[in-house]
Amino acid sequence: xxxxxxxxxxxxxxxxxxxxxxxxxxxxxxxxxxxxxxxxxxxxxxxxxxxxxxxxxxxxxxxxxxxxxxxxxxxxxxxxxxxxxxxxxxxxxxxxxxxxxxxxxxxxxxxxxxxxxxxxxxxxxxxxxxxxxxxxxxxxxxxxxxxxxxxxxxxxxxxxxxxxxxxxxxxxxxxxxxxxxxxxxxxxxxxxxxxxxxxxxxxxxxxxxxxxxxxxxxxxxxxxxxxxxxxxxxxxxxx
Amino acid sequence: xxxxxxxxxxxxxxxxxxxxxxxxxxxxxxxxxxxxxxxxxxxxxxxxxxxxxxxxxxxxxxxxxxxxxxxxxxxxxxxxxxxxxxxxxxxxxxxxxxxxxxxxxxxxxxxxxxxxxxxxxxxxxxxxxxxxxxxxxxxxxxxxxxxxxxxxxxxxxxxxxxxxxxxxxxxxxxxxxxxxxxxxxxxxxxxxxxxxxxxxxxxxxxxxxxxxxxxxxxxxxxxxxxxxxxxxxxxxxxxxx
Numbered sequence: 001x002x003x004x005x006x007x008x009x010x011x012x013x014x015x016x017x018x019x020x021x022x023x024x025x026x027x028x029x030x031x032x033x034x035x036x037x038x039x040x041x042x043x044x045x046x047x048x049x050x051x052x053x054x055x056x057x058x059x060x061x062x063x064x065x066x067x068x069x070x071x072x073x074x075x076x077x078x079x080x081x082x083x084x085x086x087x088x089x090x091x092x093x094x095x096x097x098x099x100x101x102x103x104x105x106x107x108x109x110x111x112x113x114x115x116x117x118x119x120x121x122x123x124x125x126x127x128x129x130x131x132x133x134x135x136x137x138x139x140x141x142x143x144x145x146x147x148x149x150x151x152x153x154x155x156x157x158x159x160x161x162x163x164x165x166x167x168x169x170x171x172x173x174x175x176x177x178x179x180x181x182x183x184x185x186x187x188x189x190x191x192x193x194x195x196x197x198x199x200x201x202x203x204x205x206x207x208x209x210x211x212x213x214x215x216x217x218x219x220x221x222x223x224x225x226x227x228x229x230x231x232x233x234x235x236x237x238x239x
Numbered sequence: 240x241x242x243x244x245x246x247x248x249x250x251x252x253x254x255x256x257x258x259x260x261x262x263x264x265x266x267x268x269x270x271x272x273x274x275x276x277x278x279x280x281x282x283x284x285x286x287x288x289x290x291x292x293x294x295x296x297x298x299x300x301x302x303x304x305x306x307x308x309x310x311x312x313x314x315x316x317x318x319x320x321x322x323x324x325x326x327x328x329x330x331x332x333x334x335x336x337x338x339x340x341x342x343x344x345x346x347x348x349x350x351x352x353x354x355x356x357x358x359x360x361x362x363x364x365x366x367x368x369x370x371x372x373x374x375x376x377x378x379x380x381x382x383x384x385x386x387x388x389x390x391x392x393x394x395x396x397x398x399x400x401x402x403x404x405x406x407x408x409x410x411x412x413x414x415x416x417x418x419x420x421x422x423x424x425x426x427x428x429x430x431x432x433x434x435x436x437x438x439x440x441x442x443x444x445x446x447x448x449x450x451x452x453x454x455x456x457x458x459x460x461x462x463x464x465x466x467x468x469x470x471x472x473x474x475x476x477x478x479x480x
Binding site: 158 | 313340385
C-alpha cells in the first residue's frame with residue numbers, strides 16, 4: 001500500500017508538473033464554470049417564463065377566441081411540447097444536434113454548450129418552479145385578487161417569492177446536476193474539465209492522476225454548492 | 240349598492256346556488272347563516288367574482304359586474320374580503336401586507352399608505368407588530384390585520400367569509416369586537432358566520448340559506464332567532480342554539 005501511494009504521488013507529479021500540463025485542468029475548469037454559470041442564468045430566466053406560462057394557462061383557462069387567450073393557449077402548447085422533448089431526449093444528443101445542425105454556423109464552442117445546457121436546464125427548472133408555484137396557498141392568491149391586484153401583480157409580489165422558497169432544495173439539485181452534466185461538452189470538442197483530463201491521459205499514458213484530480217475538483221465544487229444552498233435555504237426560512 | 244338577480248352557480252353536477260335574489264343597501268349589516276354546504280360562502284365569493292356565476296346578474300352600484308369586459312380589479316378594489324383562513328401574505332411582514340395593494344393599485348403614495356397603515360394598526364393596538372411576519376402572530380392578531388388590510392383600500396363593502404371559524408375560542412372576541420366597531424362606523428358588511436350573538440347584536444338583517452337558496456330573511460334578528468317561520472330554519476336553529 002505505501003508503495004502504491006508513493007507510485008501514485010510520483011505519477012501525479014510527473015503528469016501535472018511536466019511543462020504546463022496542469023493548465024489543461026485549470027483552463028478546462030474555467031470553461032466548465034463558465035458554461036455552468038451562463039447556462040444556469042438562461043435556465044433560470046427561461047424556466048421561470050415556461051413555468052409562469054403553464055401555471056397562468058391552468059389558472060386562467062383562457063379561451064381560444066380572444067387574442068390574448070389565443071396567445072396564452074398557443075404558448076402553453078409550445079411550452080408543453082418543449083418540456084416533453086427536452087426531458088425525453090438525452091442531453092448528449094441535444095448537444096450534438098445543436099452543434100451539428102441547429103447552430104452549425106455558430107463558430108463558438110462555449111456558446112453552443114451554454115445554449116444547449118441552458119435550454120436543457122430550463123425544461124427541468126420549469127417543472128421545479130411549477131410545483132413551487134402550485135404549492136403556494138390558494139387562499140393567499142385569492143386574497144391578493146380580492147384586493148384588486150391583477151394576475152401578474154399577485155404572481156410577482158405574493159406567489160413567486162413564496163414559490164422560490166418552496167423550490168430551493170430541488171433547485172439546488174438542478175444546479176448540481178447541470179454542473180456535472182457539462183462534462184459531456186467534450187462531445188463537441190470543447191475542452192472542459194473532463195475533456196482536459198482526457199487529453200492529459202492521452203498525452204502522458206497515465207490514467208489515474210488526471211481522472212482522480214478532475215473528479216476531486218467536481219466533488220469540491222458540488223460540496224461548496226450544497227453548502228451554499230443550505231445557507232440560502234436557512235436565510236430564506238428565517239426571513 | 241349590491242343587487243343579485245337570479246344567481247345560479249354549479250360546480251359540475253352539483254348545483255350550489257339556485258336562483259338567489261337579493262338587494263343590499265349602503266350601510267346595511269347582513270349576516271348570512273345556514274348549514275355547511277348551503278351555499279353561503281359561494282354566494283359571498285360570487286359577489287366579488289372570485290367564483291364566476293353560472294348564470295344570473297350582479298350589480299354593484301348600478302353597474303353590472305357579471306358582464307364580460309368589465310375591469311374586475313377595479314370592482315374588487317372596492318369590495319374588501321376577509322377569509323376564514325386569514326390569508327395574510329406569508330412572504331411579507333405586516334406593514335407590507337397592508338400597503339401592497341394600495342401601492343400597486345396606485346391608490347396611495349408610499350408615505351400616505353404607511354401613515355394609513357399605522358393609523359389602522361394603532362386602532363387595533365398592533366402597531367408594534369408592523370415588522371412581524373404573519374406566522375409570528377396569533378390567529379386573532381392575523382385576522383384583525385387581515386380586516387384592516389381590506390380597510391386599507393377604503394372599500395365600499397366588506398365581505399366576511401366565516402371570519403372566526405378558524406380561531407381558537409379565546410380569540411373570537413377580539414375579532415368580533417373589531418367587526419362590531421366597523422359596523423358602528425357605518426361600514427356596509429355582509430357576514431357569513433355562525434356567531435349568533437354577533438348576528439343578534441350587530442345585524443340589521445339576517446338571512447338563512449339552505450340548499451342554495453335564501454329560505455328566510457328578517458329585518459329583526461332577535462325575532463328571527465325566537466320565532467323562525469320556516470320549518471328548515473327552525474330545524475337549523477334548534478341544532479345550533
